[in-house]
Amino acid sequence: MAEVQFVDVKKSFGAVPVIKGVNIGIDDGEFVILVGPSGCGKSTLLRMLAGLENISAGAIRIGDRIVNAVPPKDRDIAMVFQNYALYPHMTVADNMAFSLKLKGAAKEERDKRVNAAAEILGLSHLLDRYPRQLSGGQRQRVAMGRAIVRDPQVFLFDEPLSNLDAKLRVAMRAEIKELHQRLQTTTVYVTHDQIEAMTMADKIVVMHDGIVEQIGAPLDLYDRPANLFVAGFIGSPAMNMIHGRLDPENRTVFVAEDGTRLPVADPGQNAVGRDLVYGVRPEFISLDPAGFPAEVIVTEPTGYETHMIVRLGGGEANCVFRERVQARPGETINLAIDADRVHLFDREAGQRLSA
Incomplete structure (x- = not known):
């Protein structure tokens, strides 16, 4: 050896x-x-x-x-x-x-x-x-x-x-x-x-x-x-990437390009005012009656899990639920995101700012 x-x-x-x-x-x-x-x-x-x-x-x-x-x-x-x-x-x-x-x-x-x-x-x-x-x-x-x-x-x-x-x-x-x-x-x-x-x-x-x-x-x-490439390559389904910026008045809120407001754990001062990519893995998105609305595009039941594609933040996002969700395409469900599991990346440089 x-x-x-x-x-x-x-x-x-x-x-x-x-x-x-x-x-x-x-x-x-x-x-x-x-x-x-x-x-x-x-x-x-x-x-x-x-x-x-x-x-x-x-x-x-x-x-x-x-x-x-x-x-x-x-x-x-x-x-x-x-x-x-x-x-x-x-x-x-x-x-x-x-x-x-x-x-x-x-x-x-x-x-x-x-x-x-x-x-x-x-x-x-x-x-x-x-x-x-x-x-x-x-x-x-x-x-x-x-x-x-x-x-x-x-x-x-x-x-x-x-x-x-x-x-x-x-x-x-x-x-x-x-x-x-x-x-x-x-x-x-x-x-x-x-x-x-x-x-x-x-x-x-x-x-x-x-x-x-x-x-x-x-x-x-x-x-x-470390960066957007690794985040997108490692993990299946891949990490969801949403473009936007932090709310200048509340840096624990990320505002997507379509206006959707998503939670962030305190990202630090250096993230404010920058074009960012909000990264969250599909398993850290959960069903929550009090959460934000999202339109269902595709539902894929696998038995143990339900994989779902929804409209979120101006694009599409993958979700993985442990529940057997019965929602059909075109219906609206309410979702929550675990803010402690969110990654922020500098959109231009591609490097991770926080996790």
Whole structure:
């Protein structure tokens, strides 16, 4: 196991910069997820760590050595790809043992490591099968087993669950997290799915347009987003954003552009007189007969919860209610907002002012 550090790392393809000075520290044994929309640079960063892409500037450290010029095979890492990358003419056992065979490991050592990894992943009864005889989840476990047998300092995962159906993705999330808890190997995992990031990571790195927007524990990012991008990206349904200003005579009241008055905990003097964005997560909007009116647009009962889209503050807002609400589109309901859960952002700079 080892620490991983990105120190002012940059990457350009020709004249086009795609990684713009990234600094990330990953502790020994930590499970870190790089998350962001397509094109943000997360997979490029992972490929640079793996040695599959050259870096344009900066340094990457694994343990106590800089690996900028170290070939991939000498970096002591193991990578699990999105498409499994299994050899179709080899059995499960042969696929898992192939990297050890290339290194010249003795057959007894190969068998020992393959059997140990198969036991961990529940593959012992499948060792004689070929990839075409396996389900998608089983193939992904074989790819993980191939990484485990190498006993690397760092595991790298490049969107490994993207090809699985929704139910299997949930199961595999738990398996990967349990595997990390058992092996305690430093892990860097790339995904565009913020639910994967929230449920699996010790630490999340949110990326956008080649830069790091925020680094922190999942609930820290959820409760204290640094800016509008993180606030909108982390959380499902996404945080509601309403434009407006504080009431100059009462700074605990936010006045939306359509005149709707919404509550705010004391935001501090620096928020007064600025164009703001009022952010509130859907679960912190509740039904209240004494609250402000809102027109229902869409109702989506899910069983345990009711998701609803309403007209609020000159736009649309998502609400998540624990109750089974029977309101129909076009009807009016009364709502309240937990002022202590409101975030205010500077509209121009995008940075959070308060929470």
